[in-house]
Amino acid sequence: xxxxxxxxxxxxxxxxxxxxxxxxxxxxxxxxxxxxxxxxxxxxxxxxxxxxxxxxxxxxxxxxxxxxxxxxxxxxxxxxxxxxxxxxxxxxxxxxxxxxxxxxxxxxxxxxxxxxxxxxxxxxxxxxxxxxxxxxxxxxxxxxxxxxxxxxxxxxxxxxxxxxxxxxxxxxxxxxxxxxxxxxxxxxxxxxxxxxxxxxxxxxxxxxxxxxxxxxxxxxxxxxxxxxxxxxxxxxxxxxxxxxxxxxxxxxxxxxxxxxxxxxxxxxxxxxxxxxxxxxxxxxxxxxxxxxxxxxxxxxxxxxxxxxx
Amino acid sequence: xxxxxxxxxxxxxxxxxxxxxxxxxxxxxxxxxxxxxxxxxxxxxxxxxxxxxxxxxxxxxxxxxxxxxxxxxxxxxxxxxxxxxxxxxxxxxxxxxxxxxxxxxxxxxxxxxxxxxxxxxxxxxxxxxxxxxxxxxxxxxxxxxxxxxxxxxxxxxxxxxxxxxxxxxxxxxxxxxxxxxxxxxxxxx
Numbered sequence: 001x002x003x004x005x006x007x008x009x010x011x012x013x014x015x016x017x018x019x020x021x022x023x024x025x026x027x028x029x030x031x032x033x034x035x036x037x038x039x040x041x042x043x044x045x046x047x048x049x050x051x052x053x054x055x056x057x058x059x060x061x062x063x064x065x066x067x068x069x070x071x072x073x074x075x076x077x078x079x080x081x082x083x084x085x086x087x088x089x090x091x092x093x094x095x096x097x098x099x100x101x102x103x104x105x106x107x108x109x110x111x112x113x114x115x116x117x118x119x120x121x122x123x124x125x126x127x128x129x130x131x132x133x134x135x136x137x138x139x140x141x142x143x144x145x146x147x148x149x150x151x152x153x154x155x156x157x158x159x160x161x162x163x164x165x166x167x168x169x170x171x172x173x174x175x176x177x178x179x180x181x182x183x184x185x186x187x188x189x190x191x192x193x194x195x196x197x198x199x200x201x202x203x204x205x206x207x208x209x210x211x212x213x214x215x216x217x218x219x220x221x222x223x224x225x226x227x228x229x230x231x232x233x234x235x236x237x238x239x240x241x242x243x244x245x246x247x248x249x250x251x252x253x254x255x256x257x258x259x260x261x262x263x264x265x266x267x268x269x270x271x272x273x274x275x276x277x278x279x280x281x282x283x284x285x286x287x288x289x290x291x292x293x294x295x296x297x298x299x300x301x302x303x304x305x306x307x308x309x
Numbered sequence: 310x311x312x313x314x315x316x317x318x319x320x321x322x323x324x325x326x327x328x329x330x331x332x333x334x335x336x337x338x339x340x341x342x343x344x345x346x347x348x349x350x351x352x353x354x355x356x357x358x359x360x361x362x363x364x365x366x367x368x369x370x371x372x373x374x375x376x377x378x379x380x381x382x383x384x385x386x387x388x389x390x391x392x393x394x395x396x397x398x399x400x401x402x403x404x405x406x407x408x409x410x411x412x413x414x415x416x417x418x419x420x421x422x423x424x425x426x427x428x429x430x431x432x433x434x435x436x437x438x439x440x441x442x443x444x445x446x447x448x449x450x451x452x453x454x455x456x457x458x459x460x461x462x463x464x465x466x467x468x469x470x471x472x473x474x475x476x477x478x479x480x481x482x483x484x485x486x487x488x489x490x491x492x493x494x495x496x497x498x
Contacts, residue, residue, distance in 0.1 A: 028379070028396045037432040040382040301382075301396070 003302040007119045007126045010135035011176040019181060023145050025298035026291070033069065033294060043072035043304055049097055051077045051107040052129070053084070053114070058264050058289060059129050059139070063106050066296035075102070090114060094121040104304065107131075125303045133167050133228075139263050140173035142295040144181065146288045147218060150259060154181035160212040162188045162244060163222030163271050166195045166233070170263045171222060175201050188212035189244065192233040209244050213254045220261045221246050221272045237270055246272045251282065259284055312472070312487040318445075318463055319484035327460040328357070331442055332364035334458050335411055342369050344437065346408045348376035350426050351397060353415040356477040357444055361413065376401040376410075383425035405434040411458075415473040417443040420454035445484055447471045 003021055011019070032038055048067050052060050060076070067074045084093065090109070097105060104125045107115045112132035119126040130136040144154070151157055159178055165171045165187050178185050179202050186204040187194060188211075198205060206212045213219060224240060234240045251258055260272070260282045268274040277283055319327060339345050342365065349358030355377050366372050381396040412426055423441060430439065442458035447465045463471060463486065470489040474481050 025396055028398045031398045031400075032382075032432075035432050036434055039432070041428065042382040 003305065005303060007115075007128075008137050008299055008303060009115050009119060009126065009128045011137045011140055011173045011180070012135070014137075014177070014180070016180050016182070019141070019144065019177060022141055022295070022298050022302065023148060025302060026141075026145050026294040029069075029294040029297040029301075030291070032297075033290075039069050039071060041071045042301060043067070043070040046072045046103040046304060047075065047101070048072045048104045048106065048300070049075045049077060049102050050129075051093070051097075051105055051109075051118075053079050053107070053109040054130065056108055056129070058292065059108065059136075062289070062292040063127075063129060063138075063296050066293050066300055069293070070297055070300055072104075072300070090117065091121060094118050098122045098124075104300065127299060127303065130169050132169065133172075134169050135173045135176075136169040136263075137173050137177075138292070138296055138299055139170045140177040141299070142288055142292040143170075143174055143220070143261060143263070144177055145291045145295055146261065146284050147259075149287065149291070150284065151217065154178065154183045157183040157218070158186070158216050159183050159218045159220060160186045160188055160206070160216035161220045161222065162209060162212055162246060164193045164224050164228075164233075165189050165198065165222070166193045167225045167228045168222050171220075174220065175203060179203070186212055186215050190234050190240070209246070210250060210253065213246070213250055213258060216258060218259045218261060219246060220263075221266075222263065223265060224267055224270055226267075241270050245270065246276060248273050248276055251276070258282060261285065261288060264289070312470070312490065314485050314487050315469065316486045317483055318471075318486055319461060321482040324444075324482045324484070327444065328360045329364055331458050331460060332361050332368060335361070335440075335442065336365060336368065338440070338457070339409055339411075342371060342373060344407065344409050345411065346374045346376060346403060346405065347411050347413060348378055348401070348426075348430065350412065350414045350422065351377060351379045352478060353473050353475050354378075354413045356475045357415060358413040361411075361442070374403040376403065376405070378412075378426055378429050380422060380425040380429050383429045385421055385425065399429065399433075401430075401433045405430065405436045408436045409438045409440070410436045411440045411442055413442050415444045415475075416471050417441075417446045417454075417456055417459075418449055418471075420450045420452035423454045424452055444473060445471050 050063055064074055102124050106127045106129050107118055108129040109131050112134035114131050115126050115128035128135055128137055161171050175185055186206050188206045188209055262272055262285050266272055266277055347358045347362050349355035358375055362373050362375055377400040379397040379399045440457040443456045444460040446456055446459045446462050468489055470487050472485040472487050474483050476482050
């Protein structure tokens with residue numbers, strides 16, 4: 001199949017065939033990353049800007065490494081050290097990027113829709129690396145690659161996403177991607193952290209975390225986003241942990257094999273027990289990070305295909 | 310896509326004889342199979358490589374290691390092509406350091422595939438020597454590349470192309486001289 005997209009802004013409208021194609025392409029890059037010289041000359045001469053308006057380690061490093069492994073020239077931008085500090089708007093930044101003839105832009109922004117806006121302003125490709133509480137497509141793709149490493153088929157696979165669904169772009173992208181691929185998804189969180197739109201998604205809503213663990217082959221724990229807890233969504237972190245934390249005790253009670261995933265960064269001891277995060281029998285958290293580079297290489301490769309008019 | 314066939318240059322029996330001869334030449338030049346390994350370039354180079362390995366096995370009684378190379382990511386026409394070619398995995402299941410590698414492709418044309426293959430192979434290590442074996446050399450080189458083993462030299466004119474068919478993918482074994490589609494430069498190199 002051929003991949004026709006120019007931008008990757010979200011997974012909401014991406015088909016199962018396209019997702020499979022991205023995952024298959026990533027398998028190739030996984031092999032390349034194992035080589036003595038893990039670098040290919042494919043994007044030689046292409047310029048990619050990483051526009052990170054929000055803090056990030058994993059995603060930014062992962063994109064940067066993927067770009068370098070493909071031999072692209074990269075520019076890094078972070079708000080603290082750029083003209084944004086002087087009040088430059090996204091539109092002006094975009095126009096300047098355009099004037100410098102950049103081929104691709106990877107953007108993370110606190111406003112949902114910022115990548116979509118940018119895609120209209122510039123000629124190059126745009127990849128969404130997280131926009132507000134909307135989507136984070138490459139994270140969901142690397143999660144799906146990690147799932148596919150451990151389970152043969154998405155059809156009928158049961159995934160429980162536990163935690164702050166309301167503020168989570170990772171959850172949204174995973175819900176879109178996983179349901180498209182035929183997995184059954186359940187959401188488990190305090191009522192205050194479930195968005196209204198959840199009823200439109202093809203998912204189960206569970207209030208009890210034991211029920212969620214009982215349901216799931218895979219439990220995806222989400223970070224409690226301290227920086228976004230401006231209202232009182234739940235009384236205390238301790239109470240959250242007591243009711244919704246993924247603990248060793250709960251897994252033992254469920255008495256079955258459950259794979260634990262987490263997009264990072266982890267609040268150890270709040271949404272996930274520290275020793276569970278490090279337990280190789282359950283946790284694939286570091287595999288997720290390794291797969292991230294391969295997925296981002298695949299996305300960069302596939303989006304760079306079309307010649308610019 | 311069916312193209313007008315101008316001539317059948319090698320038939321099934323001919324292909325078998327050519328593979329046998331290439332196997333003997335490879336053994337002769339390398340004085341046996343020590344340190345020798347075969348690497349086929351996707352797609353048809355791989356099947357050709359498998360046949361040569363089988364032939365060498367028949368002659369020498371032991372099996373050479375087979376590597377598979379996908380050169381998509383190393384192409385130099387990447388920026389000009391409109392659509393993205395599907396990348397497949399390379400599989401080099403042995404250490405290529407200090408090995409004598411025989412690189413195998415079906416058709417040698419501009420030499421650009423060979424250049425890409427050399428670069429791709431170097432990412433796996435530092436072989437002692439790399440040799441090139443091709444089923445058909447059709448001329449029109451654009452790079453200073455010369456094969457060590459040639460199944461058949463077929464000088465082509467512009468407007469002609471070589472089509473190699475192999476049972477594994479095409480259902481039959483033969484080499485055809487065909488008319489190229491109008492204004493298009495062949496990609497079967």
